[in-house]
Amino acid sequence: MSRQLDALSHLQDRPTAALERVFAIALQAQHDAIDPEDPTTMAPTITGIDGDIATFVATMRDLSSFAQQGTGTAAIFVVRRRIYGDMQTDLSARIGQWDRRLVEFDAAIAAVDADAGADEELKFAALTLAERLIATEATNPLSALSQTYRDDLVDNRRHAFVAQRDTLAALGNLATLSGLHNGLDAERGAVADFDPEPLDLSGHATKLVTLSADMLRRAATVSEEIIARLTEFDADVPEADAASDPRTRLEG
Numbered sequence: 001m002s003r004q005l006d007a008l009s010h011l012q013d014r015p016t017a018a019l020e021r022v023f024a025i026a027l028q029a030q031h032d033a034i035d036p037e038d039p040t041t042m043a044p045t046i047t048g049i050d051g052d053i054a055t056f057v058a059t060m061r062d063l064s065s066f067a068q069q070g071t072g073t074a075a076i077f078v079v080r081r082r083i084y085g086d087m088q089t090d091l092s093a094r095i096g097q098w099d100r101r102l103v104e105f106d107a108a109i110a111a112v113d114a115d116a117g118a119d120e121e122l123k124f125a126a127l128t129l130a131e132r133l134i135a136t137e138a139t140n141p142l143s144a145l146s147q148t149y150r151d152d153l154v155d156n157r158r159h160a161f162v163a164q165r166d167t168l169a170a171l172g173n174l175a176t177l178s179g180l181h182n183g184l185d186a187e188r189g190a191v192a193d194f195d196p197e198p199l200d201l202s203g204h205a206t207k208l209v210t211l212s213a214d215m216l217r218r219a220a221t222v223s224e225e226i227i228a229r230l231t232e233f234d235a236d237v238p239e240a241d242a243a244s245d246p247r248t249r250l251e252g
Contacts, residue, residue: 023055024223027216034209042205045212050176053080056215063222072218076211080177083207087180091172094199098165102158105133109154112146120146127153134161136196161194177208 030048035041053076060071108130112123123146131138135157143149168191171183184201191199 023052023059024216024219027052027212027219031209031213031216039202039205042209046181046205046208047178049208049212050178052212052215053177056219059219060222063226071222072214076215076218079207079211079214083204083211084177084180086207087177087184087201087204088172090204091168091180091184094195095165095169095172098161098168098195101133102161102165105130105158105161108133109150112150124149131157134158135194136192164190164194181205181208 030045033041034045056076057073060073063071108126112118112126112130115123124142127146127149128138131153134153139149139152139157143152164187168184168187171180171187174180174183181201181204184199188199188201
């Protein structure tokens with residue numbers, strides 16, 4: 001009996017192939033539930049992506065000595081790092097924009113403070129422009145005095161902007177794909193209060209779903225190969241046993 005058949009005979013006694021099929025079926029169920037017109041249907045796939053990757057890699061590693069074709073774990077790791085890096089890059093860019101806007105806001109307030117004798121109308125105009133740097137909705141109604149308006153911007157609006165900026169920055173410490181994506185997704189509404197540019201995660205979500213689909217394809221392919229080879233093994237073993245039977249040789 002060949003060494004390859006010996007290896008496959010051990011596989012028959014292990015649940016690896018079955019696990020691989022269950023994993024592929026579970027991923028397929030997730031993808032079947034995705035509606036391209038409804039981004040919320042991607043949520044289960046995105047939330048489970050890190051666990052799916054871990055299961056995929058562990059299962060493929062166990063199958064690597066039996067599968068004749070590559071398992072693709074290296075490619076999955078490369079794509080995972082790329083998606084995570086892209087989300088971190090976008091987050092860093094957003095934080096950088098907010099930091100620059102904060103500097104501009106402080107400079108605008110300093111300019112108003114430096115020109116204490118300016119007309120109230122001019123002060124209100126300058127403060128209104130400053131407010132646009134840290135909020136998407138203007139104060140309404142405005143206070144009667146520009147100083148009151150100025151103090152509210154500095155003591156309240158600015159504080160809220162910085163707090164949200166720090167919340168976003170803290171998300172950068174999240175180490176998983178789902179953690180970072182879902183953390184950012186949870187802040188989309190809050191970000192809209194401070195930034196007219198939406199926190200758009202649709203591109204990242206699509207990449208995560210594509211990664212999951214790639215794992216599904218690879219898992220199904222390897223599973224089919226293993227099953228086909230086991231089927232071939234089941235057919236070859238009786239023939240090999242018969243050929244090794246002394247009575248068969250004597251009859252020949």
